[in-house]
Amino acid sequence: xxxxxxxxxxxxxxxxxxxxxxxxxxxxxxxxxxxxxxxxxxxxxxxxxxxxxxxxxxxxxxxxxxxxxxxxxxxxxxxxxxxxxxxxxxxxxxxxxxxxxxxxxxxxxxxxxxxxxxxxxxxxxxxxxxxxxxxxxxxxxxxxxxxxxxxxxxxxxxxxxxxxxxxxxxxxxxxxxxxxxxxxxxxxxxxxxxxxxxxxxxxxxxxxx
Amino acid sequence: xxxxxxxxxxxxxxxxxxxxxxxxxxxxxxxxxxxxxxxxxxxxxxxxxxxxxxxxxxxxxxxxxxxxxxxxxxxxxxxxxxxxxxxxxxxxxxxxxxxxxxxxxxxxxxxxxxxxxxxxxxxxxxxxxxxxxxxxxxxxxxxxxxxxxxxxxxxxxxxxxxxxxxxxxxxxxxxxxxxxxxxxxxxxxxxxxxxxxxxxxxxxxxxxx
DNA sequence: CTCTAGATAGAGCGTTCGTTCTAGAAGGGA
DNA sequence: TCCCTTCTAGAACGAACGCTCTATCTAGAG
Numbered sequence: 521x522x523x524x525x526x527x528x529x530x531x532x533x534x535x536x537x538x539x540x541x542x543x544x545x546x547x548x549x550x551x552x553x554x555x556x557x558x559x560x561x562x563x564x565x566x567x568x569x570x571x572x573x574x575x576x577x578x579x580x581x582x583x584x585x586x587x588x589x590x591x592x593x594x595x596x597x598x599x600x601x602x603x604x605x606x607x608x609x610x611x612x613x614x615x616x617x618x619x620x621x622x623x624x625x626x627x628x629x630x631x632x633x634x635x636x637x638x639x640x641x642x643x644x645x646x647x648x649x650x651x652x653x654x655x656x657x658x659x660x661x662x663x664x665x666x667x668x669x670x671x672x673x674x675x676x677x678x679x680x681x682x683x684x685x686x687x688x689x690x691x692x693x694x695x696x697x698x699x700x701x702x703x704x705x706x707x708x709x710x711x712x713x714x715x716x717x718x719x720x721x722x723x724x725x726x727x728x729x
Numbered sequence: 730x731x732x733x734x735x736x737x738x739x740x741x742x743x744x745x746x747x748x749x750x751x752x753x754x755x756x757x758x759x760x761x762x763x764x765x766x767x768x769x770x771x772x773x774x775x776x777x778x779x780x781x782x783x784x785x786x787x788x789x790x791x792x793x794x795x796x797x798x799x800x801x802x803x804x805x806x807x808x809x810x811x812x813x814x815x816x817x818x819x820x821x822x823x824x825x826x827x828x829x830x831x832x833x834x835x836x837x838x839x840x841x842x843x844x845x846x847x848x849x850x851x852x853x854x855x856x857x858x859x860x861x862x863x864x865x866x867x868x869x870x871x872x873x874x875x876x877x878x879x880x881x882x883x884x885x886x887x888x889x890x891x892x893x894x895x896x897x898x899x900x901x902x903x904x905x906x907x908x909x910x911x912x913x914x915x916x917x918x919x920x921x922x923x924x925x926x927x928x929x930x931x932x933x934x935x936x937x938x
Numbered sequence: 939c940t941c942t943a944g945a946t947a948g949a950g951c952g953t954t955c956g957t958t959c960t961a962g963a964a965g966g967g968a
Numbered sequence: 969t970c971c972c973t974t975c976t977a978g979a980a981c982g983a984a985c986g987c988t989c990t991a992t993c994t995a996g997a998g
Contacts, residue, residue, distance in 0.1 A: 539945075557766035557852035561986060571947050576987075578945090583986065633856045642910050643849040644764035647842045657911045686907070686919035691896065694903020698895070699850050702866045710895035714927055721926060748975080772957060780977050785957075787975090792956065 534569065535700045542568040548590040548597075552637045555644035556587055556652065576691040587641060588655045592639025595659035602663060603612050613716040613723075616688055620712030624705035635700040636693060666691045671719075675688065680722040693713055733911045749840045751777040751866045757799035757806075761846045764853035765861065766798055799828060803846025804868035806874065811872060822925040824879065824934075825897055829921030835915035844909040845902060873898045884933040890932050893931060900924055 534542045546568035551558045561583055567574050579586045604624060609615035626634060634700045644658035671681035695711035743751045743805035759768040774784050788795045814831060817825035833845060851865035859882045880890035904920035912938055 542756075553814065553855050554857070555764050555766060557764060558853050558857075560984075561877065567791050571945095572987085573947050573989095574945065582786070582880060586934055635852065635855070638910075640852040640855070642768050643844065644846070644853050646762050646849070646909070648763070648767075653910065659918065660907055660910055681973085683919045686916050686921045687904070688901065690903035690907045690916045690920050691900045692903065693906055694899035694901065695896070697848065697852070697902055697906070698869055698899045700855070700864065701847075702869055702937075706753065707895050707899045710892045713892065714896040717930060720932070769954075769955085778977095781957090782959095782977055783975070 521546050523664060532608055539568075539574050543570050543575055543578060543586070544589050544593050548593045550638060551587060551590050551641045552594060552635065555640040556583075556649070557644055560585070578590055584649055584651055584686065587645070587649070588651050591638050591641055591652065591655040591659060595662060598637060598659075599662055599666060602666050606666060610678075612670055612674045613719040616667075616692075616715045616719060617712040620695065620708045620715075621691060622729050623692065624699065624708045627696065627699055627708075628705060632700050632703045639693065639697065654679075658692075660689060675724040676722060684719060687718065688715055700702070746782050748777075750780050752779050752784055752787060752795070753798050753802050756795050757802045757846060758843075760796060760799050760850045761844065762842055763769060763851070764849040765792075765858070766821065766853055770795070787903075791858055793858055796854070796858070797860050800847050800850055800861065800864040800868060804864075804871060807846060807868075808871055808875060811875050815875060821879050821883045821885075822928040824875075825901075825924045826921040826927060828901060829904065829917045832901065833908065833917040836908055836917075837914060841909050841912045844905055848902065848906065869898060880928075885931060888932065889931040893928060896927065897924055 534545075537545070543564065547559070547617065550564060550567065561575060562572065564586070565572050575586070602619065605618050606612070606615045609618055619643065638656045638659045641652060645652045647653070660662045667688045668681050669687035671684055672678065676684070691711050691714075695707045698707035699705050714726070743754075746754070752773065754766070757775045759773055759776065770784060771781065773795070774781050777784075784793070784795070804929065809871045810831065811828065815821070815824045816825050818827055847865045847868045850861060854861045856862070876897045877890050877894035880893055881887065885893070899922075900920050907916035908914050
């Protein structure tokens, strides 16, 4: 019996999730918007409809452990979306453009509030909380790996795929950041067009300068 | 009498700066590293060797006004550096590569702690503090303008220069972010190589696909 | 039934937060 | 000389912080 039927009666904005899941999802969403220091444990427990006791029951390591779980949750969420988009297009260049469109839609739909789920948390704790920094680094590495694998599957050379996967993730992150700060999705659209050109340039069999 | 001779005797880690300047510089540096919520007014006043009274004397608007001043300071600082590098190279593509090198040096020298001077502050206050968001948007726009002007001066078409300036700033920001989080400067070097290729692609007179 | 581990509940701890407030020190103009 | 503005100094306030602690409740094992 991992999660018993002891949960509150399916009410509230959360589905039939267990208490632990509600806490992690809420923490992830709040830290994405307000950063690590801007998000209080009590705020998380309230919005997750859990009590302080439950939070410290599931996360005895306190705020740091909760932040790591929140980052890992955000990582998986975006990884699933990324994988779906990358596999949904025949051409990797078009797939990357689709990514920028999706990011722009998400930003606009949230009124420019919901950006990357790990950036705000990671940046606000730069060198202070090693566990958080490590989890954020793993998130970036994982996302980059997804792009790398997609390029390899399309026949790109290993070195090219490696470098391109770096730049694709960096540029997606940077363009989302610029779009969020400027409240304008043009940075994302420009990034999409340019990344597509760049991928075309390194396409296997293409002429190289 | 703007700044009297009433300052403390040139001691401390700060030069012969006025109290207001010491406060702004300290706030900028601390918020760059710890974000808006992670940086306290008292911490700023202590590290700036100023008192709380001085802080609220110069910034009656409190933390928000101070954060705006800190962002504007960081903006000017990076703009000066950016202008110097862009003008220091004959070719805009080489200039952008020089930028990525400079960013990598700065990150490494600070042990991956000093990233972009506005990102952490802006992200941590996403939609909550409009003044900060506006100042951050102006910073990005200003930096982008510097790249745009440099490309125009090199003869690039207006539309190309516009789109490229977007992607250059986005990618620089994203690569610096990825490098900081991963504590690894490879994202910046990959970004430099790819941005140079992209600029070459749009060079005036070059063949276009 | 009893017993126990898992989970929930929230009062309360010491600390720090942003801010306010009053008091004083320093220099220039009258 | 006195005054007035500018700047420095830090005690004090209510609120919020992360966290600890004890108490209670529930579901299943025996």
